[in-house]
Amino acid sequence: MPTFRYRAYLADGTDESGLLEAATKQDAARDLSKRGRRSYYLAPTKTDQSAARPSSFALFSQKVKPERLFSDLSVLLNAGFTIDRALAAVIASESNRARQGQLQSVQDLIVSGRSVAEAFASLPAMSPTTVALLSSGERSGRIALVCQKLAESYQASARRKAAIIEALTYPAFLLIVMVGALFVLAAVLVPALEPIFEGSTSDKPLVMSMLSSLRNTFIDYPAVFPLIVLICLLAFLGMSQSARVRDLASEALSKTPLLGPLIKRTAVARYLQTLSLLLANGVTMLDALKLAGDTVAQAGLRPHFADIKENVANGSKLHDAIASQPLFEKATVSLISIGEEANALPAVLERAADMLQMRVTSQIEALLKLLTPIMTISLGFVVGSLVVSVMTTILSINDLALK
Known part of the structure; x- marks a missing residue:
């Protein structure tokens, strides 16, 4: 079974690090959440990472495309999906492994208890303003509308x-x-x-x-x-x-x-x-x-x-x-x-x-x-x-x- 290295905060605010065995990274995040750990770092050990390392030819296509991401999310959220289920559907439709891994990390952070804004902030294509808009949409319960507006903005720019x-x-x-x-x-x-x-x-x-x-x-x-x-x-x-x-x-x-x-x-x-x-x-x-x-x-x-x-x-x-x-x-x-x-x-x-x-x-x-x-x-x-x-x-x- 794959081994994951994690660093997490405990309920009293102290820091803890260690190794955890789980079938997938998402399972590892859920396990930590059940044990009262709020992870801020979760990654496979070096042995597991080497098999999933992207080739150098894929470096130019690794960034997530915001216009497509927010367009898909807005459709799924308006259809009644929760944010984690919507992300799972987007991940399943993504053919690029590098982008798939980035989106999986975002989903793992949300499942482990992080806010939507904090999770999306880990993506290199996200600007501070986009993160702020997601945070405001999450607080007001209008995350679907925010995703729709972000998709329209990115699509117009493209x-x-x-x-x-x-x-x-x-x-x-x-x-x-x-x-x-x-x-x-x-x-x-x-x-x-x-x-x-x-x-x-x-x-x-x-x-x-x-x-x-x-x-x-x-x-x-x-x-x-x-x-x-x-x-x-x-x-x-x-x-x-x-x-x-x-x-x-x-x-x-x-x-x-x-x-x-x-x-x-x-x-x-x-x-x-x-x-x-x-x-x-x-x-x-x-x-x-x-x-x-x-x-x-x-x-x-x-x-x-x-x-x-x-x-x-x-x-x-x-x-x-x-x-x-x-x-x-x-x-x-x-x-x-x-x-x-x-x-x-x-x-x-x-x-x-x-x-x-x-x-x-x-x-x-x-x-x-x-x-x-x-x-x-x-x-x-x-x-x-x-x-x-x-x-x-x-x-x-x-x-x-x-x-």
Whole structure:
């Protein structure tokens, strides 16, 4: 029978560790719970772990997908399943062993007495805001609704990413074709034209000189281009792991003419949506304002939301605190003011968030529709410039022949 190593709290708060034999990890968690132990660590011993260790090829697919997880859970919970039974059904439908193991750990924690929020916090894909929403839903008995809202949020984000990737596919293909055309011109056309200019007093055209330099660099230092690509890739991966670099990039994007307003409206919509859900689940206003402010990914925008919390803590009404910040539009402030007076703040905040989100979605779709023709015209202009330069070179050859 497999052996599990555990660490747990006793009823008097003391800590206990040891080994436990059980058929499965879930059985071990139940056994500890019956014995009055609240486990905070439960794992197979090394001998048992080696057989279940995932291969290195599966490292890129180990994270649980939140949009699918919460979508399945919301359906099952609304159908009357308890959270542990719903998780068991999700685990049974999961084909990836690594993700299956992570979800099994969550179920084991819930069975052993942990709260839903604490159990889900062990997943690497869970943000602090998601954990806070689950905690508020558990306290208010609205965990199914919270899972549904989380699923909708994650699915909307996934759809936006897919739309952006799809819109960028054709321009990326054109860019690759253009780079290939440059290498063909440098490797085939330039060597055929260069001998004509040897011994001549006429200078080579600028574009031809640039293509010639590109060809010579590629011949003399063939490893230079792959090295540049590798360095750029490593630099991108390194910067993407740095929170400081991400904050700087996000702040720079928020100041751009087209993307800036979209980023700000998206942050405001997410803030209002989270605030609505937290207040509806019984979280106090100050705690909800703090948690909603933490959902904002842009470091440059966080002080505005922190000021709202500070003003409310000092006695201001929510709509007055929001009106003092430049991020919020007058229509949004007016709607929140009406909701506050009518004591229907959660519903009004959700409506305001939906209105902002619909506006952001329509603007993103319009930009994506314009992106492909803009990129096509821009790349066509570059290619056309190259063709004109080559034709100028050919005409200059005729001038040399006449001389």
